[in-house]
Amino acid sequence: MLQGKKIILGITGGIAAYKAAELTRELVRSGAVVKVIMTANAAEFITPLTMQTLSRNPVYTKMFEPLEQTGVEHISLAQEAELVVVAPATANLLGKVRAGIADDLLTTTIMATKAPVIFSPAMNSNMWDNPIVRDNVAGLRQRGYHFIEPCSGELACNTEGAGRLPPIAEIVEEIEKVFSRKDLVDQEILITAGPTREPFDPVRYITNHSSGKMGYALARMANRRGARVTLVSGPTNLPPPVGVNYFQVSTALEMREAVLAHFDRATVIIKAAAVADYRPGNYSRQKVKKDEGPIMLTLERNPDIIAELGNVKGSRLLIGFAMETDDLITNAREKLQKKNMDLIVANHLREEGAGFDGDTNVVTILYPDGESRSLPRMDKGLVADEILNIIRELLDKRRA
Numbered sequence: 001m002l003q004g005k006k007i008i009l010g011i012t013g014g015i016a017a018y019k020a021a022e023l024t025r026e027l028v029r030s031g032a033v034v035k036v037i038m039t040a041n042a043a044e045f046i047t048p049l050t051m052q053t054l055s056r057n058p059v060y061t062k063m064f065e066p067l068e069q070t071g072v073e074h075i076s077l078a079q080e081a082e083l084v085v086v087a088p089a090t091a092n093l094l095g096k097v098r099a100g101i102a103d104d105l106l107t108t109t110i111m112a113t114k115a116p117v118i119f120s121p122a123m124n125s126n127m128w129d130n131p132i133v134r135d136n137v138a139g140l141r142q143r144g145y146h147f148i149e150p151c152s153g154e155l156a157c158n159t160e161g162a163g164r165l166p167p168i169a170e171i172v173e174e175i176e177k178v179f180s181r182k183d184l185v186d187q188e189i190l191i192t193a194g195p196t197r198e199p200f201d202p203v204r205y206i207t208n209h210s211s212g213k214m215g216y217a218l219a220r221m222a223n224r225r226g227a228r229v230t231l232v233s234g235p236t237n238l239p240p241p242v243g244v245n246y247f248q249v250s251t252a253l254e255m256r257e258a259v260l261a262h263f264d265r266a267t268v269i270i271k272a273a274a275v276a277d278y279r280p281g282n283y284s285r286q287k288v289k290k291d292e293g294p295i296m297l298t299l300e301r302n303p304d305i306i307a308e309l310g311n312v313k314g315s316r317l318l319i320g321f322a323m324e325t326d327d328l329i330t331n332a333r334e335k336l337q338k339k340n341m342d343l344i345v346a347n348h349l350r351e352e353g354a355g356f357d358g359d360t361n362v363v364t365i366l367y368p369d370g371e372s373r374s375l376p377r378m379d380k381g382l383v384a385d386e387i388l389n390i391i392r393e394l395l396d397k398r399r400a
């Protein structure tokens, strides 16, 4: 989503300045065009050469350098920026901007830009707690500047407290959020993701290949678009998406309980999880010992969570997924109708780049009236965004 976005990364002089290197790498990896402005103090902590190498662009450190392009440099940087991010932002920088001081290239650019500005403060916890800093933060927020709260932990000055630069993934997510349209602010979206695990003894379980990527992408995108998101996830290797209300479960029964606990508040429910239809009926508290012959495993039906929701959904939108190996569309349409869904997203297990585990999916979205929309192979993030577009259209139609 950051492809081609012009971002100015401001770095000020704090120990966390070295983390700006990783931030730059992530932004460049996401396709952003990053230009770095460093204060003189920042250059004491990390070299402009490092930042130039990682950003693949010249690094700006002085107000008055020979002009690289036409126009006055500080104004041209401020004008071309689609976003200015300052990470780390020191107390000094915040104080200067609040007071309207523009005495170096970074503060001048911040003052001259019309682009959104995000500050990611990092400093000693006593400085962060200082009423002057709090007052500056409050004042800047009031003027529309965005802030990423520092997190707590061990600080470089050998103290514990709030003042650490948040993980880079969190900063990138906030940047993505600034660029996203906020068309789901009125929605409470409940999403399920990942597989369930159905144990038959304390050591072994039945599961499937779901990685959670599709459901997590939906949670991430819905959060970026302003929805309040609850994600109920089976066991995955993915970090919980930033800014999302997150609940980890293991079995289908636990997933049902967590979904029902959050169902009332939801306006939209998206069930991307691959829920096991069966669980072992004869769970053994001891590890089942191997024997010469085969063992018998009886399987009991798990509750069909989405069918249950379909009966009581009221005015909520209910969106399911279907994963099939044969007759994808016919089977998906049958599920859509039988379980009273408002949409079903069908993905084929055998199609290249679709379904389990990969970063892409190929889906056909089916409507109850017989209409359908097929999407080409796309990154799961983009598929999620398209599904949310369709959800937004359905919500608007209902409102009309």
Ligand code: PMT
Binding pocket: 193, 194, 209, 210, 211, 212, 213, 214, 215, 252, 271, 272, 273, 274, 275, 276, 277, 302, 303, 304, 305, 306, 307, 319, 320, 321, 322, 323, 324, 335, 347, 355, 356, 357, 358
């Ligand atoms: O997690 P990834 O690796 O990214 O893979 C994504 C995915 C392939 C898991 C996802 O895109 C997907 O298709 N999820 C649903 C897979 C599935 O279980 O399909 P189904 O046809 O068995 O179930 C239909 C619907 O009923 C699903 O919305 C499912 O969540 C729901 N269901 C199924 C069984 C059950 N007991 N309770 C349910 O709620």
